[in-house]
Amino acid sequence: MSGLLENFWVLLALKVAIIAAVVPAVSLVFIFAELKISAHMQSRIGPYFAGGRWGWAQPLADGLKFIQKEDLVPDDADRPVFKFAPMVVLMSTLAVFVIVPFSPKLVVRDLDLGVFYALAAGSFGTIGVLMAGWSSANKYSLIGGLRAGAQLIAYELPLVLAVVGVVIQAGTMSFNGIVAAQAAPVFTIGEFAIHLPYLFQGQVIGFVIFIIAMLAELNRTPFDMPIAESELVMGYLTEYSGLRFTMFFLAEYAGMFSMSAIAATLFLGGWYLPGLSSGALEVLGPVILMAKVSLLVFVIIWFRWTFPRLREDQLQSIAWRWLIPLALLNIVGTAIAKVVL
């Protein structure tokens, strides 16, 4: 058995299968959470009947409905590009999970350049969005795709720069290395060692910038100009139906999962919780990480049902005039603190 597990290809197939099963399952839970939380925030009940108690089967029913629908391709559309676009978006989202550590050992591959890899893999999705917007041969889709492109370019910079602060502080780009750096005690009071995640070690600005840029990268309200229903129907998703629409939908919630997991690992300590032995962390690590991820996902959903949508020029000016200079200041401050302290 252990001999089989040491075979590279068997292990690879196993890891791919686990990610391919876990990520959609967790995404379904998040979709259900969004349905229920949004309902309660608006004094509604939300899904109630499907599956019995709380209507827990509602996301499954929605998924089955989408799969049954016809896979429409508009007459004027560029067929190969149109059909390939959702795969590019979903692929780039799933590729990020390679480096997300769920426990000291439970990670697909702890790359030395983990942070850099995650950002590179995530940036690939922009191509898919632009492909979808253009190939639909629909003016709503095209404008939605263009807005999405402009937004993703603008917010990728603050996202990358916000992470640099953590990388400087940890002195490594490997995700497990960053968690280990946060597991090291900051200072001790007598025998009692104080462990702090980077959020409480001076990376507050970095965390806030990361969360804002993350919302924009995910096209979530208040940054959902690309799919603004009142003016663009559904933006670059307008012409998609059936399974291909499901892929975009899944990519959105899987993206929430992956981005929240990255934020939780970089700023909130990942699978680490002070006071637990390393043996307990091996077992409880995934639970701790998922608890932190769920907290961030709740914040994302909360924002969506609280804030109105930003106008396109406001959105661009926040990124270029506020977030990028602030992120640069944060890097300078962190670097000085690293050298001086």
Add this chain to the structure above:
Amino acid sequence: MQFTDWIADARNIVFLVIALAMVGAAVMVVTSRNVIHAALMLVVALAGSAALFLMLGAEFVAWTMVLVYIGAVVVLFLFGIMITRAPTKADPVRLDHKHRWPALLVALGTFAAMATVTTLAFEDAALPDGVARAGDIGDVLFDRFVIPFEVVSFVLLAALIGGIVLARKDPE
């Protein structure tokens, strides 16, 4: 080395597959009747070069290729094309140039020169170990190559200022 020996190495087969895909994509970039298709084929070609860098163990360069060239440069290409004109069928404008034969000559000449120079310089030399991790690259970049690094950033700064000057409209 015999071809049969060369092909017996699995790494060479992977290289061959990636290289053929890259060449095919590169030819499509030039011959495609649609500008967007050309840009998307450029993505395939650039992804292939990133894969080649990964095969060489140059992880940092590979992900930089993806982040900068695919994630930023090609996205800007696509964005620029879509915001000006973007027909989904074959482009009505002729995507050709009357100087295509001289252009081919220049391309072949550049390829021959670069292929010769790199082959002569590095022929069978094995890569030195030690500059594979991100930290090592940082050490080398900010120690031995700090002056070229600063020169490059100065050139980029000049280009940046030039871009702003060109785009800016001063109020009369």
